[in-house]
Amino acid sequence: MAVILIGTICLQVLTPLVASHFIDQATSGGNLRDLIFLALLSMGLALVGQGLAVAETYVAENVSWAATNALRADLVAHLLRLDATFHTAHTPGELIERVDGDVATLARFFSRFVVYVLGNGILLVGVLGLLYHVDWRVGLGMSAFVLLALIAMLRIHAVATPSWAADRQASADFFGFLGEYIAGLQDIRSSGAGAFVLRRCAEVMRSWLAVTRKAQMWGYGMSATSQGLFALGTAVAFALSAMLFKEGTLTIGTVYLIFQCTEMLRQPTEQIRNEVQDLQQADASMIRIESLLGTVSRVIDGPGAALPPGPLAVELDGVSFSYAEDAPTLRDISVSLAPGRVLGVVGRTGSGKTTLTRLLLRFYDPQAGVVRLGGVDLREVRLAAVRSRIGLVTQEVHLFHASIRDNLTLFDESVPDERISSVLDTLGLADWLRELPHGLDTLLLPDGAGLSAGQAQVLACARILLHDPDLVILDEASSRLDPATDQLVQAALGQLLKGRTGIIVAHRLATIAYADDILVLEDGQVREYGSRLALAADPTSRFAELLRVATVEVPL
Numbered sequence: 001m002a003v004i005l006i007g008t009i010c011l012q013v014l015t016p017l018v019a020s021h022f023i024d025q026a027t028s029g030g031n032l033r034d035l036i037f038l039a040l041l042s043m044g045l046a047l048v049g050q051g052l053a054v055a056e057t058y059v060a061e062n063v064s065w066a067a068t069n070a071l072r073a074d075l076v077a078h079l080l081r082l083d084a085t086f087h088t089a090h091t092p093g094e095l096i097e098r099v100d101g102d103v104a105t106l107a108r109f110f111s112r113f114v115v116y117v118l119g120n121g122i123l124l125v126g127v128l129g130l131l132y133h134v135d136w137r138v139g140l141g142m143s144a145f146v147l148l149a150l151i152a153m154l155r156i157h158a159v160a161t162p163s164w165a166a167d168r169q170a171s172a173d174f175f176g177f178l179g180e181y182i183a184g185l186q187d188i189r190s191s192g193a194g195a196f197v198l199r200r201c202a203e204v205m206r207s208w209l210a211v212t213r214k215a216q217m218w219g220y221g222m223s224a225t226s227q228g229l230f231a232l233g234t235a236v237a238f239a240l241s242a243m244l245f246k247e248g249t250l251t252i253g254t255v256y257l258i259f260q261c262t263e264m265l266r267q268p269t270e271q272i273r274n275e276v277q278d279l280q281q282a283d284a285s286m287i288r289i290e291s292l293l294g295t296v297s298r299v300i301d302g303p304g305a306a307l308p309p310g311p312l313a314v315e316l317d318g319v320s321f322s323y324a325e326d327a328p329t330l331r332d333i334s335v336s337l338a339p340g341r342v343l344g345v346v347g348r349t350g351s352g353k354t355t356l357t358r359l360l361l362r363f364y365d366p367q368a369g370v371v372r373l374g375g376v377d378l379r380e381v382r383l384a385a386v387r388s389r390i391g392l393v394t395q396e397v398h399l400f401h402a403s404i405r406d407n408l409t410l411f412d413e414s415v416p417d418e419r420i421s422s423v424l425d426t427l428g429l430a431d432w433l434r435e436l437p438h439g440l441d442t443l444l445l446p447d448g449a450g451l452s453a454g455q456a457q458v459l460a461c462a463r464i465l466l467h468d469p470d471l472v473i474l475d476e477a478s479s480r481l482d483p484a485t486d487q488l489v490q491a492a493l494g495q496l497l498k499g500r501t502g503i504i505v506a507h508r509l510a511t512i513a514y515a516d517d518i519l520v521l522e523d524g525q526v527r528e529y530g531s532r533l534a535l536a537a538d539p540t541s542r543f544a545e546l547l548r549v550a551t552v553e554v555p556l
């Protein structure tokens with residue numbers, strides 16, 4: 001990069017020298033061969049200059065990506081390690097801005113700052129040196145001028161900066177607004193809120209316009225100032241040259257050289273000003289990235305105790321947990337589930353059922369009590385080891401805009417197609433797979449659009465079956481399915497629970513039928529806990545009451 005840069009600078013200084021020589025030769029009646037040589041030389045220099053510009057772009061991109069790729073990867077890995085509390089407090093948009101926006105600013109800084117400031121600095125010195133060489137008075141005058149121009153531009157820049165920051169914030173607000181409303185498109189349409197959204201859109205854009213106009217005016221003001229200053233510089237250079245030409249000190253070619261040099265001073269001066277601006281932005285980005293990398297996960301990885309093989313026993317021993325202080329979500333929960341048994345968790349909405357499953361995966365740590373799997377305190381086991389033994393089907397199945405194969409294997413290429421097909425067959429999806437235009441290579445639409453809720457759930461079950469966990473946690477979606485799909489889902493759940501310990505947060509009686517034991521949660525506390533059959537048989541139990549309220553009859 002440095003070699004290319006020095007080459008570019010040499011060329012930039014050489015080109016006007018050749019032109020000045022050409023003018024002097026032409027006006028003093030030099031021979032044609034020399035003139036042709038100078039013209040060809042000038043063209044050759046221009047060509048080499050273009051080649052160097054291409055090489056510079058290529059190398060600069062390499063430098064910037066090499067410097068920042070590792071940082072992007074570190075940030076993504078760090079974000080994946082951070083706990084659920086962090087992720088609920090930060091929107092995806094904000095994190096994308098950190099991983100992409102801030103790092104891109106740094107990439108620009110890495111690829112250009114040193115090279116541009118150094119390069120333009122050398123170019124400035126080179127051009128001024130040339131002017132000193134022509135005549136020390138011209139050199140001195142132009143040096144003073146460049147210094148003043150730089151100071152003036154940086155001053156204006158400092159005043160204009162808040163307007164630009166406000167413009168960027170307004171643009172972020174607009175895209176935040178747009179993202180939110182596009183995500184809620186279905187609700188907006190169905191509730192006829194389109195007109196309201198358009199009005200809000202107009203309001204957001206109107207306030208953005210005011211801010212942008214101000215920022216653009218400052219931008220225009222800066223470029224006008226710089227043009228004005230350099231016009232002044234050219235006038236000063238012309239006045240000095242005219243004086244020296246009259247004195248007979250300078251030839252007409254040298255006057256042209258001075259004029260060219262004055263023009264050439266503008267670009268490096270402006271670029272140095274731009275780079276100083278980039279430096280300020282890069283500084284802010286670096287501070288934000290540093291603080292993100294410094295965020296410590298509340299869930300600390302365990303030292304590496306081993307979990308026993310086979311279906312895992314689950315034990316919650318006096319567990320209490322709260323998301324926020326003074327608002328306990330789970331209170332003194334004690335549950336013990338033998339390996340291979342299935343626990344059904346029921347209770348009103350908001351009673352803490354989902355929260356309980358999150359503790360088993362160590363998305364959060366309880367404030368009191370111990371969670372054990374296979375008799376081992378979860379905090380003693382590596383997080384990856386815990387999660388590799390558990391299969392989780394959540395209420396919202398997330399499907400990726402990728403092939404069915406990738407969606408099922410989660411991009412693990414080592415899983416053979418036969419295994420995937422056999423799992424789909426087990427789950428009763430063989431016919432569905434056969435009908436797909438490209439089989440396992442069929443691309444799913446973003447967010448699983450085009451699949452019914454039931455199909456998405458069965459695919460989630462297939463994903464878990466491939467993973468072959470020893471504990472299955474199922475947070476059932478409460479939406480109703482049509483009878484045929486429901487049957488498919490129920491059969492899939494049956495397959496999933498076979499030979500494994502299971503915890504199911506069940507909204508439907510058909511699902512509860514899989515449970516050996518039942519835990520009834522109320523306000524984050526254990527209201528009832530015992531064998532499903534015993535609780536169902538006791539007419540005074542809360543569980544029996546829940547069953548009576550439910551409409552669907554199943555063999556319990």
Ligand SMILES: Nc1ncnc2c1ncn2[C@@H]1O[C@H](COP(=O)(O)OP(=O)(O)OP(=O)(O)O)[C@@H](O)[C@H]1O
Nearest residue numbers: 088323324329347348349350351352353354355356
């Ligand atoms: N990430 C979170 N941050 C803060 N509070 C939360 C969070 N998730 C859940 N809560 C709160 O914790 C309480 C229990 O929620 P949880 O989702 O565990 O209930 P649930 O019994 O699974 O409900 P549902 O049947 O509706 O799924 C609720 O009051 C809820 O608002």
